[in-house]
Amino acid sequence: MSAGPDTEVKQTLDRLFRREAGRLVATLTRKLGAHNLTLAEDTAQEALLSASRSWPFDGIPDNPSAWLHTVAYRKAIDLLRHQKVAENAMPALETATAHTPDSLAGITDAELRLVFLCCHTAIPEQDRLALTLHIAFGFSAREIARLFYTGPAAMSARLTRAKDQIKARCLSFDMPTAGELTPRLSSVQKVVYLAFSLGYSPGHGSKAVRSDIAFEALRLAENLTQIPETSGGTASALAALLSFQASRLASRTDTADKFVPFQHQDRKRWDEGLIARGFNHLRRASAAREVSRYHLEAGIASLHALAPSAEAADWQQILKYYQALSDMTASPVVALNHAVAISMAGDNAGAITKLEALSEQKALVGNIYFHTARAEILHRLGRSDDARVAFNKARFSGGSDPDMRYLDLRLSSFD
């Protein structure tokens, strides 16, 4: 018996549960009002639970989304009726949402609308990003925690706090007004960027890459460039960056689903169509006056796309981009990548000095990529013992199963 159809069904369910969890909460919240966010979340959870109880015995319904929405809505209405609130509140709410002028009318993509709805400017940015990833993309607290260099418990608490704020201040998940659209745009771009990185490098679990998430994020990024209200140089730069990155998704794992580091990727497996799309977006991005971090990152990615091998890339130009990016973001992760670029450009001693200076950074303590990069560079410097210790540190930092297998392989070369 082949594993094919099984895996397909599992992927369908994966996508469905993750995506629908967010959508259910968003639609219910819109219908029931923001003060009912908890009710919306509870009933969405219950609908998924109902699905999980009945689908194993009945199979997946023809229209699973509609099934979930009907069940969730019915449960919510039942609960509200039970609270004797429905008769009064419901018709008023339905009319209110039906007559709100729609500033997102130009945005026909349901997913993108949801991201805009969730990116509420009234709550602090980090909370806003985390909440949107949770509600609109259905990422768990554990997955989001990694992006913000914190633990799952702290992230759960932050998500709860953000929801409480929305409830306490009676913020609504209604359509943003035309004036609200622009301030939300930069958060929307960040959310798309972060969602892509969770697909590109999930960080835990059995897969080295979750392509469906990455491609969903790319689709949203490209949609942003299509809509007059959201398009512009930064939107194009983001779409360029994600296109270039997405072109390499297939080559990040080998046929045995083992992680393949960048230098050893089979460049023939890079998707030429996506690279071409990347350059198209990049051309439009460069025509704009502004320069965003996405411009610089897309610039770096484009130089890799042009090079026949990792070694042959224009490392001097890449270093210039990294310097500009470091100045712009002051991010330790950018500094980490900068150090790797310095090593690739031939200066391993300079790279290790830079890395050692970063070792106390909160984002990099226990960070698998930091320790792996440090180990590889120590290895190149011929400091085998130090390299082995560093590989061990990487091995005991959290990562996906394929990451772990890769590190085991590297460690075994020291035996």
Added chain:
Amino acid sequence: MAQFMMLLHDKLDGFSALSHDEMMSVIKEYTAWTEKMIAEGRFLGGEKLKDEPGRNLLAGTDGIETHAGPFTETNEMIGGYMSIEAADYDEAVKIAKTCPHAKYGRIELREIDPIK
């Protein structure tokens, strides 16, 4: 083709230690299996039973008595059933072995007696 009933015995609290994500992945396994059986035209149907004690009706001295439980095995209960089509017991066993429940619980496989 003969018809077989798979009685799915659950260990009580067998799944209670699982996180939400782990639970979801178990459910995906079951659904994937059912979808595969449906695609192969073998799946005849099934129902999940509620995770709570049922009623046992027993003939006592004063007529029929109703008891909540007890179960024949105190540490497990029937969580649901599924029926499938197979040529014979050999094939039915082979198929039932691929069902995720074989890993997570106990399957009692019985041939349905078609009364003609």
